[in-house]
Amino acid sequence: MKSANANYVFRALADPTRRAIFEELTRHGEQTVHALTRYAGVSQPAVSKHLTVLKRAKLVRHRRDGRETHYRVQPDALAPMVDWLNYYGAFWRDRFDQLEKVLERMEP
Amino acid sequence: MKSANANYVFRALADPTRRAIFEELTRHGEQTVHALTRYAGVSQPAVSKHLTVLKRAKLVRHRRDGRETHYRVQPDALAPMVDWLNYYGAFWRDRFDQLEKVLERMEP
DNA sequence: ACAAACCATAACCAAACGGTTATGGTTTGT
């Protein structure tokens, strides 16, 4: 099995700027490269390159609309990392701690 | 909050060789550098350096015993990554998919 | 006592990385 994508996902999220972009897209939804550039604190080409890396990992999708390109997260792409943690990382006790948090969020 | 360790954890696990070492230690328990070197397919100094990076992220601990050093995983150190996934990654719908897997594994 | 085993560190190297500025292609507004 050993999804070749797992590598891309782990690599993509290793960089803090890339994580910040992903986090921003998660919190505030779809955004243009321009908006992300203002947020990220680096140049526009740098943001474009980061988005390319995130795209390679399928962590984001893009949608062109005229002269602007909107990016949004594709959270399913985190599956390899989640699976990896299920397997090698988290033990049952931790899992259940997380489950409690999840349930708390469901019925506040 | 923003644990500075999260960076180290994400970075450490970005490299496939390092992930392989961590996986090996998780599956087969504590091992010497020599054993890990045979497994990893790179030179012994390379393994030592990888172990240093994993140590920096607190993903492994070492225990000296005579001339050999035994390494073992410290899975708690994965907490920042688990937290991150809880927060930015998986939403509760996905969580339930995972939960099913967890339950399947619990009672086979 | 001595040779061999185990490991970490140093020194070095090519390649990858993350950033920059420059440029060009579309698209939009006037």
Added chain:
DNA sequence: ACAAACCATAACCGTTTGGTTATGGTTTGT
């Protein structure tokens, strides 16, 4: 029609990274 806005790509650059070989310090076995 034209200038400006938006984005991607190219070209470039210093630093980091992942690997190597060389070396030296402990520890073990004989």
